[in-house]
Amino acid sequence: MTGKRITTPSSRSSPLSRPLPTSEERRRARRFNGFAAAYAVSVYGNYLSLIALSLFSYAVTGSALGLGLLMALRLSAGMVAGGVAGGLAGRRDRRTMMVVSDLGQAAVMLVLAGTGEGAPVALVGAVVVVLGVGNASFNVALRTAVPVMAGHDQRVRANGLLVTARSFATVLGFASAAPIIAVGGYRVAFAVNALSFLVSAGALLVLRPRTNPEKPEVPGPGDPADPGAPARERRSAGGGGPKARTESGEGRRREARQLAVLRTLPVLLLAMVALRGADALGSSSHNVALPVAANLARPDSPAVLMAQFWAAWAIGSVLAHQLTTRLARRSEHLLGERAFALGTCVMSVSFIVAFTGLPTPALVCVAMVAGLADGFTDIAYTSRLQTLPDERRGRVFGLSVSAETTGFALGTLAAAAALEALPTLAVVGIFHGAALCGALTFLVFLAARSPGGDAQLVGHEPEMDAPDGRIVPDEAGPGRAAGAATPPPEPGTGPSGTTPGDAISRPPHTDPGGADAAPGGAGPAGRRR
Incomplete structure (x- = not known):
């Protein structure tokens, strides 16, 4: 029983009842x-x-x-x-x-x-x-x-x-x-x-x-627990091919599985990555336009204005860390897809307002709000994608980095060209307006797709990280009622000391929105991950 964490509604409601870290x-x-x-x-x-x-x-x-x-x-x-x-x-x-x-x-x-x-x-x-x-x-x-x-x-x-x-x-x-x-x-x-x-x-x-x-041990060919043993025995009875052909077939299957990762990504996940790319497109505009606006507002000391802006933005990012940590302690459902989209809306509006010619105190406050929203969306987005199973997570983040880089690159070139003919407010308004429209469209898509809560990000067999870093299935299964207590494990069950009680202490990776119950049911609003 050492090291197991059983999360109950009472332990979630009281910070003093949380288990001490090992x-x-x-x-x-x-x-x-x-x-x-x-x-x-x-x-x-x-x-x-x-x-x-x-x-x-x-x-x-x-x-x-x-x-x-x-x-x-x-x-x-x-x-x-x-x-x-x-x-x-x-x-x-x-x-x-x-x-x-x-x-x-x-x-x-x-x-x-x-x-x-x-x-x-x-x-x-x-x-x-x-x-x-x-x-x-x-x-x-x-x-x-x-x-x-x-x-x-x-x-x-x-x-x-x-x-x-x-x-x-x-x-x-x-x-x-x-x-x-x-x-x-x-x-x-x-x-x-x-x-x-x-x-x-x-x-x-x-x-x-x-x-x-740490990957779980794979049963050997002679192990009775090996699910592929009967199939291999049948193939062996029928005559096996050369070793080179077998290795070649395994390589082709591995490549096919890797390509299938992107093909099977749900629309919701692709929409999140696309919105992140639009966010990068909008961010490129204020990075290009800020030096121009600073020179127009303070020709004698543009660097001072830029320093004030970015310092306030950094303070907002620190506040975002504090905010997201507190929200995660209450429920990670509060950091779902809707939170990511709403944060993008606040960030885009804040950056647009920052270029309206505000006095310095108001500009500092708006920049702080922009930094808070910017950091909040970054943390919510990254944390949500990290609920994907380990074997898919890398490819999705690779796709995300490519989308963000593309958006920022195109935005930098386009914003620099637009500033030759348009004022800074118009340029920032157009680019961040595009990100704002994308976020609003995403919110409408979420409302139509999952009215009762954040939609499920990926459909696959629930998995999670064991305390030692291994990937183990959630033996308790999805569809459990919110706040359900951990069922007592039967003696001798669970791989390597892992029981269903270990898995129930955190929701499965398949539930980024906190709604792993059946459609229409209540999601576990307060469970820890």
Whole structure:
């Protein structure tokens, strides 16, 4: 009975009745916190390099067209790498993927730091390709691994911690780029970025967080528990083919299963990914328009206005972490698809209002609300997709990264062109208006599809992460009434000490909206994951 958690309505209603974390959970939390700190350092270097590399690329190419082509090359590389990394994240060690991504990016930045202003355009092009591929691969592996690294029931807190780290690192990277380049030049900025990647890789190698679930033992051919034994015996009686043919057949079946993942994705999941891409499209507009608006509002000190805006946005992201953590403690149903869409609506409206010429105090408040909504949607979206089974999660996040990169790339180019003819408010209004319309359409789609609650994200046999990271089926089965107590397990049942009581303590991965009861029934509004 050691380590089992039985969640009842009374334990959910009182924070004091929650079970204390085990020693393994405390170690896992410490490792993740240490990794999150190193991740913040890596993000800081990324955004420092984003400014430095843009200015450096313009200096090397000597034209805005050359700068635009290099930016498009980097984004295109990330878009392609997202889909490839999604497949790898389901089959390879994710910690290794993140370490290799960090080391590859560190290597090219060191080369660029050593070359300096004399770097040829071809070298800069190779560097931006490696950066695009490495950043996309790292993000896919990390998002896929969070439920294993932090624990499935702690993934909302973990995602909030990563969003907080990324927000502050983004602001600090943007703010420190100008003085670092002014004092040390591009070489120092690139060296700092390379060092940040090495810090992230070092943390992964030292802390060694678990990033892949432990797969259950597969019964051998002679094991009576092997469900494929009778079929194999029949094939053996009829004469087996050569070993090479068998291996080739298994490879073809594996590839067919991988391709079938995307074909079987439900409309709801694809709609969420599409809305996330529209969100990125809208976000590109305010990133491009903000420097223009700051120069028009404060010609003498545009950097001060931008610093105030992004600092307030970062504070809002921190508040989003606090908000989502509190909501998850009450019920993760509150962080479902509807919450994601509503957060997107609030975020788009806030960014549009921010460009209406508000006085500084009002602008700071609106930017804080925008940051709160931005962080909330990020955490809700990522946490919802992380309810997918482990073997599908990587490919879905690969698809998501590709959609986000595509939306941001197209939006950046289109917004920059639109600003040549339209005011900043009109450009931001058009792009964020498109995201707002997409979110409203998604809400209508949800209301028509599942009037009683968030629709089920994926239909498959319920699975969940065991405390040791293995994937085990939910033996209690779906359709259980909300707040149902754990049935006492029969003696000797459950794989490796896992009983139906272990599985009932968290809802199955198939219920991202918290409605795993039969259609029309009440979902488990208060169960922990």
